[in-house]
Amino acid sequence: MEVMWTTLALVAGALTLAKGRSESRCTLQGTPRPASFSQPGDFVIGGVFSIHFYVSTTEHNYTSVPKAPQLAVKVAFQLANGIEPIFFPNQSCSKSATVHAVVGESGSTPSIAMSRILGPFGIPQAARAEGICVEYSEAFYRTNPREKVRRVAEVIRRSTARVIVAFVASGDMLVLLSELEGKALAPLQWIGSEAWVTDRELLRFRLCAGSIGFGIRRSVIPGLRDFLLDLGPEQVSRSPVLTEFWESAFGCSLGGRQSAAGRKACDGKQNLRDLQNPYTDTSQLRISNMVYKAVYAIAHAMHSIICTDEPNTPPHCNTSIRVEPRQVNSPLQL
Structure with a gap:
């Protein structure tokens, strides 16, 4: 039996519960937008990826109503809520197009924002550390006030941990190392992401001597x-x-x-x-290949839930089964 799969990347709104005299209904706030890429299917796998890159600065002066959430937060709400303008919670809520899993992008900044939204809904995403003692966890961005970056640097300087896992972009790491340079620090072992550990510009910092990084293997995706x-x-x-x-x-x-x-x-x-541009060059796919493998991992997890595979018989898949997102988590951890 053939099961149709679909992936999508989209934007979002929020749900509000409105009570009438005889029944309750959920109304989607804002204007829902369809996915940038989507295909009808029996089950929905969400995907969120950056297509445009620009810096937007917003000043909150408490004299006007803040703008609606943008980018990752807005997308996370849409993935959790669906795009139906109204549905009734006392029914099966089948009109709500909640995704069963989300494949996120490689950047930590949008991933952290999405995890805070999607976590309570039990939608599986990022991995959990096991057996590792974490002394502190700090987040910052290169456009933060210098005082914020200085505070992160002070946390590093005062800590007893000698191993630092830094999954940040090159620009952010440059700002942090510039703040740490010249301070009295015990020897540190940096573990970095491919984004900055392969950046030659950062070699000028002595703090990076002996750093270990994780590189994503290149691969060719068939077809x-x-x-x-x-x-x-x-x-x-x-x-x-x-x-x-x-x-x-x-x-x-x-x-x-x-x-x-x-x-x-x-x-x-x-x-x-x-054309001769990055779009036509598919010989150096790294992050794209990780997305490719993530989608297949989720698909296999879903298959184990809705299909029964018995020896010497074709698999039987029941696509009418209502699968909860948290059910997908267990097969993914095997």
Whole structure:
């Protein structure tokens, strides 16, 4: 029996419970948006990945209502709530498109924000440390006030721990090491992520001597290159993200007329195989391969829940089973 799977990346709102005279109903606050990439299926696996990168600074002066959550927090709410505007909790709530698991991006900043939202719902994501004594855990960002970074540096200086696991981006690590440089420190063993431990600019800090890092192996995902390069204008125009990429790569508009930016209409002769850019190079996939393996791990976990595999008989899968997200956790830990 064939089971359909779907992955999606989307944005979010929040639920509010409104009580009527005879029944209660949940109403989604805000305007739900469909996933940037989605496909109908029997079970839903969520995915959250950064596509654009920019710095946004917001000043909270307590004179106006704060803006709605953006980026990772908003996405986490959407993954937990679904996109149905109204559903009734005294029914089966089957209209709520809650995902069964979430594949997050490699950055720790959005992952931490999402874990705080998704954790109470029992939706499996990041891993739990076992048997390791953690003296402290600190989070900061390069745009934080210097006093915040100085406080993190002071925690490191005063601690008795001699091993520091630093999963941060290169820019953040640069700020931290600059703050630590010149301070009286006992020898430290740094364990870093590939993001900064391979950055040659950080070699100038003596604090990094002897650091150990984890590199993600490159891999080739079977069939991915052909899938990406065989996309045509009709398929691309169904996704706002792919449309943006297509128009930027070829300098034309898919709308059938000249765009506001002065781009002429695409004539249909554009071919992705003619491009030479990171999109067409699938020989150095590292993080993408980790996502690929994570999706398959979740799919196998779901399979073990809804399917019965007996010797000498074809597997029987009951796609009508209502699977709770926390049920997916146990098979993933095996």
